[in-house]
Amino acid sequence: MHTETEPLLKVEGVSRRFGGLMAVNALNLEVRPGEIFGLIGPNGAGKSTTFNVISGFMSPTVGKVTFAGQELPGGRVGAASKAGLVRTFQHGSYVRSMSVGDNIRLGTLARIAPSRRAEKVRETAALLGLTDVVDELAGNLSHGLQRLVSIAIAIAAAPKLLCLDEPLTGLNETEVATVLRVLDGYRKSKDRAILLVEHNMKAVMTICDRIHVLHHGEFLAAGTPVEIQSSKAVIEAYLGAAHAV
Numbered sequence: 001m002h003t004e005t006e007p008l009l010k011v012e013g014v015s016r017r018f019g020g021l022m023a024v025n026a027l028n029l030e031v032r033p034g035e036i037f038g039l040i041g042p043n044g045a046g047k048s049t050t051f052n053v054i055s056g057f058m059s060p061t062v063g064k065v066t067f068a069g070q071e072l073p074g075g076r077v078g079a080a081s082k083a084g085l086v087r088t089f090q091h092g093s094y095v096r097s098m099s100v101g102d103n104i105r106l107g108t109l110a111r112i113a114p115s116r117r118a119e120k121v122r123e124t125a126a127l128l129g130l131t132d133v134v135d136e137l138a139g140n141l142s143h144g145l146q147r148l149v150s151i152a153i154a155i156a157a158a159p160k161l162l163c164l165d166e167p168l169t170g171l172n173e174t175e176v177a178t179v180l181r182v183l184d185g186y187r188k189s190k191d192r193a194i195l196l197v198e199h200n201m202k203a204v205m206t207i208c209d210r211i212h213v214l215h216h217g218e219f220l221a222a223g224t225p226v227e228i229q230s231s232k233a234v235i236e237a238y239l240g241a242a243h244a245v
């Protein structure tokens, strides 16, 4: 049984190969309840592949993913989301031809009781500053607001582990601040956590409790933001990819 002192997510010895390419090699990490855990690395480091394996979109070649005390069957999306592990995608995921409110309602379907869904939609729209556009078609919104809708759909599912794949890409400063405020609030509940893949290093270093760095699918470093920012290996990997840590 899962208890609060145990990690919410455990990734043990996970590798994923694509033909001759080892996209992720022998990955081990743990996300604890109440934390924001950052997974970073230059382009092609294996972050999205890791997300795909954790959320059941792909099977690992080898290794094991345990969520809330239960081993997840590899490659089965339904099992992960039913258990409360919900993810967003790098390019956003919402239905353009549906209103913002109806999109957010989609997020409530798996885990929120029918009698609570309308309230959950209102509450989530307000949280992300989407109340004024709740009746608009998602397809008519600005790029930034569309990304907020994708995040709102995931949050409306009341996940225990919210996995966000580059949620800040293309957001303006106000929208970034909104998302960071929402994430900060989300972790305050002791039984849930956030796994964050993000290239905005300033945001990552501000919001994350712990960070794991991948490089070419391999472990490079792990630690607090302060430890990561002073890691020689990390600085070299990022400077090589023209990023600033």
Ligand SMILES: Nc1ncnc2c1ncn2[C@@H]1O[C@H](COP(=O)(O)OP(=O)(O)OP(=O)(O)O)[C@@H](O)[C@H]1O
Residues within 6 Å of the ligand: 018, 021, 023, 041, 042, 043, 044, 045, 046, 047, 048, 049, 050
């Ligand atoms: N379905 C796939 N088939 C073949 N190769 C893949 C597949 N998905 C990813 N890869 C390769 O695996 C490696 C890791 O890719 P991945 O998308 O996980 O990296 P990433 O860290 O998320 O990169 P980015 O920051 O650019 O999104 C890359 O070399 C990529 O080309």
